[in-house]
Amino acid sequence: MAAMAPTKNDDQPLHILFFPFLLPGHLIPMADMATVFAARGVRCTVLTTPVQGFNIRSVVDRANDSSATGTPMSISVVPFPDVGLPPAAQSGRDLATSGDYHDRFLQPAELLREPFRRFLSDHHADIDAVVSDSLFHWSAHAAAEHGLPRIAFLATSMFARACTDTLLRCNVFESCSDDPCAVVSLPGLPHRVEQRRSQMMDPAKRPHDCAMFQLVHAADRSSYGELFNSFRELEPGYAEHYRATQLRRRAWLVGPVALASGSVEDVASRGAVAGALSPDAAGCLRWLDAKTASSVVYVSFGTMTNFSPEQMRELARGLDLSGKNFVWDIAKGSTAASSDPSTPEANRGYIIQGWAPQVLILNHPAIGGFVTHCGWNSTLEAVSAGVPMVTWPRYADQFYNEKLVVEVLGVGVGVGAEDYASCLETHRVIAGEAIAESIRRVMGEEGDGMAMRKKAKELGLMARGALEKGGSSYDDVEQLMEELIARRSSVGCTADGQR
Numbered sequence: 001m002a003a004m005a006p007t008k009n010d011d012q013p014l015h016i017l018f019f020p021f022l023l024p025g026h027l028i029p030m031a032d033m034a035t036v037f038a039a040r041g042v043r044c045t046v047l048t049t050p051v052q053g054f055n056i057r058s059v060v061d062r063a064n065d066s067s068a069t070g071t072p073m074s075i076s077v078v079p080f081p082d083v084g085l086p087p088a089a090q091s092g093r094d095l096a097t098s099g100d101y102h103d104r105f106l107q108p109a110e111l112l113r114e115p116f117r118r119f120l121s122d123h124h125a126d127i128d129a130v131v132s133d134s135l136f137h138w139s140a141h142a143a144a145e146h147g148l149p150r151i152a153f154l155a156t157s158m159f160a161r162a163c164t165d166t167l168l169r170c171n172v173f174e175s176c177s178d179d180p181c182a183v184v185s186l187p188g189l190p191h192r193v194e195q196r197r198s199q200m201m202d203p204a205k206r207p208h209d210c211a212m213f214q215l216v217h218a219a220d221r222s223s224y225g226e227l228f229n230s231f232r233e234l235e236p237g238y239a240e241h242y243r244a245t246q247l248r249r250r251a252w253l254v255g256p257v258a259l260a261s262g263s264v265e266d267v268a269s270r271g272a273v274a275g276a277l278s279p280d281a282a283g284c285l286r287w288l289d290a291k292t293a294s295s296v297v298y299v300s301f302g303t304m305t306n307f308s309p310e311q312m313r314e315l316a317r318g319l320d321l322s323g324k325n326f327v328w329d330i331a332k333g334s335t336a337a338s339s340d341p342s343t344p345e346a347n348r349g350y351i352i353q354g355w356a357p358q359v360l361i362l363n364h365p366a367i368g369g370f371v372t373h374c375g376w377n378s379t380l381e382a383v384s385a386g387v388p389m390v391t392w393p394r395y396a397d398q399f400y401n402e403k404l405v406v407e408v409l410g411v412g413v414g415v416g417a418e419d420y421a422s423c424l425e426t427h428r429v430i431a432g433e434a435i436a437e438s439i440r441r442v443m444g445e446e447g448d449g450m451a452m453r454k455k456a457k458e459l460g461l462m463a464r465g466a467l468e469k470g471g472s473s474y475d476d477v478e479q480l481m482e483e484l485i486a487r488r489s490s491v492g493c494t495a496d497g498q499r
Ligand code: UDP
Pocket: 024, 025, 026, 028, 268, 271, 301, 302, 303, 304, 305, 329, 354, 355, 356, 357, 358, 359, 374, 375, 376, 377, 378, 379, 381
């Protein structure tokens, strides 16, 4: 049985503990999300490790500087578990570069369980709720021990979450042949969703991943509710599907959180090591200033994608064949950075090594398209900037996000990726011709290019509207805050919100 929640005085501001997963793609949106709640008068503490704390320092300082409510936001740290990784390697940016590093980085995620429990033991009386990354499935038990509601943060779209949920609950591969090209249907969703077997997390091939996701989903199901960095208008039908159909979950959509500060300059460097942008960043923005509107394609694959030298050459050839201007973000230290991509003529392209000011680039008027791996943050940042996409998914939720972008929203063209494989595995090489063709379609002045651009701009406006007073995300923040305040006075409330 769950412990009784401590009773708090209604006059005190709500206090929410945010506990982000260590990787940049999880840390960044959770830090941004905390600022959304801080701006509404919630006292927010982000519990993380020292290097991660350092990398989001700018977010917290900005939130405190601009706070109209006077409620402070803070970072509490627990040591990065001692697995022999020096501080410089603790940001998680090199995850795709070696299997040894990959394993040593992910091990600490499990080892944070005890420090987290100790933190809750010491501070639970002062906390109203824990927003924990969904991947920390064990935080459900620790929160319940202290009578605290655990709200899972899903660093993905509701669409992808609903698809994964169906995959794990229904035996969708049962009636399907082993052929990688076999089409698998995901039943019961608001849209007809079908994928090739090769694009999915196949339990027969990845039993450990599936077992891990079963644990994660079980913990989320037993939690108070789930928070998404998304907005209702972007995924119509999915909030209802989540709340009303067989899932019967509480869900709040409070994004796009990267827009919450109101200024794209402010968020450009959050997540970078010690907030330091690439030395190429300022030059890149000046270079963009000299280009005409919507004439440049931005190419970036997040923080964990590593292409083979052969794929790099094809990508460079594709950019060349497309005839379009480009900005290409190549992660420093990746195989990609050390290989020679033989880039096309210099005045047509700008290469950034290191941390690119992605949000700033996407919002630059010169940008007309984005070649992306469909990580959810990148996808949502493009949607918010009104930029159509060339989609190039690799693993995790990325193939589902591609489906949402291309088939449901109609703001992207797929490059033809078909093999689900982790950041350390080999992928089938996509030819330069296919890359060039997709870029030309997205950036085109005619046909579906125009329609996609128009739709992308409309979605960008909706994204901003969702955050404004009376907008859907603004209202969801309000609703969650009211529920947590009401919960304070309900005696004998258990951690899963049941009386
Ligand atoms: N990002 C950035 N500059 C970079 C690389 C990444 O600002 O050079 C940010 C990007 O804006 C996004 C996040 O890092 O917010 C990457 O998250 P996403 O979910 O797109 O991909 P992941 O890295 O998790 O695969």
